[in-house]
Amino acid sequence: MNDKNLIPTTELTETERRELARKGGIASGEARRRRKQLRDDLLAMLDEEVEFKTKDGQSVKATVQAGVARKLIKQASEGNLKAIELMAKLTGELENRVKLEGTVEQVQVVVQDSATAEALHKILNDNE
Numbered sequence: 001m002n003d004k005n006l007i008p009t010t011e012l013t014e015t016e017r018r019e020l021a022r023k024g025g026i027a028s029g030e031a032r033r034r035r036k037q038l039r040d041d042l043l044a045m046l047d048e049e050v051e052f053k054t055k056d057g058q059s060v061k062a063t064v065q066a067g068v069a070r071k072l073i074k075q076a077s078e079g080n081l082k083a084i085e086l087m088a089k090l091t092g093e094l095e096n097r098v099k100l101e102g103t104v105e106q107v108q109v110v111v112q113d114s115a116t117a118e119a120l121h122k123i124l125n126d127n128e
Helices: 014-046 064-077 081-091 114-125
Strands: 049-053 059-063 098-102 107-111
Touching: 014 064, 049 064, 059 064, 064 081
Parallel strands: none
Antiparallel strands: 049 059, 098 107
16 A cells, blocks of 8 residues: 555544544444454354274264364474464463563473463373
């Protein structure tokens, strides 16, 4: 968008400002409804039961959510920082108590309390 095309709201009449505010409110409501619908659709899909193939070729029925959780845990146990961070956020147990610093090659995990440190250690070591 070109800044030269923008008109400051101070240069608009009260009626024009009110009309822009109304249009913005309508657009905001539509965006909220779309996000809510997407969230509802994703939650419904996570509860669907599907058939997964294990490494040894067996078929296992589980929810999509269980499959995603397994992959997330696998990625986290392999050292994927984004997976570790997402797992910490999703569990809520580690939220705001774990901070990841550094690069993928060299990471420092800063834990604010010993119970969280033990929980994080257990999560990462139980999946090896």
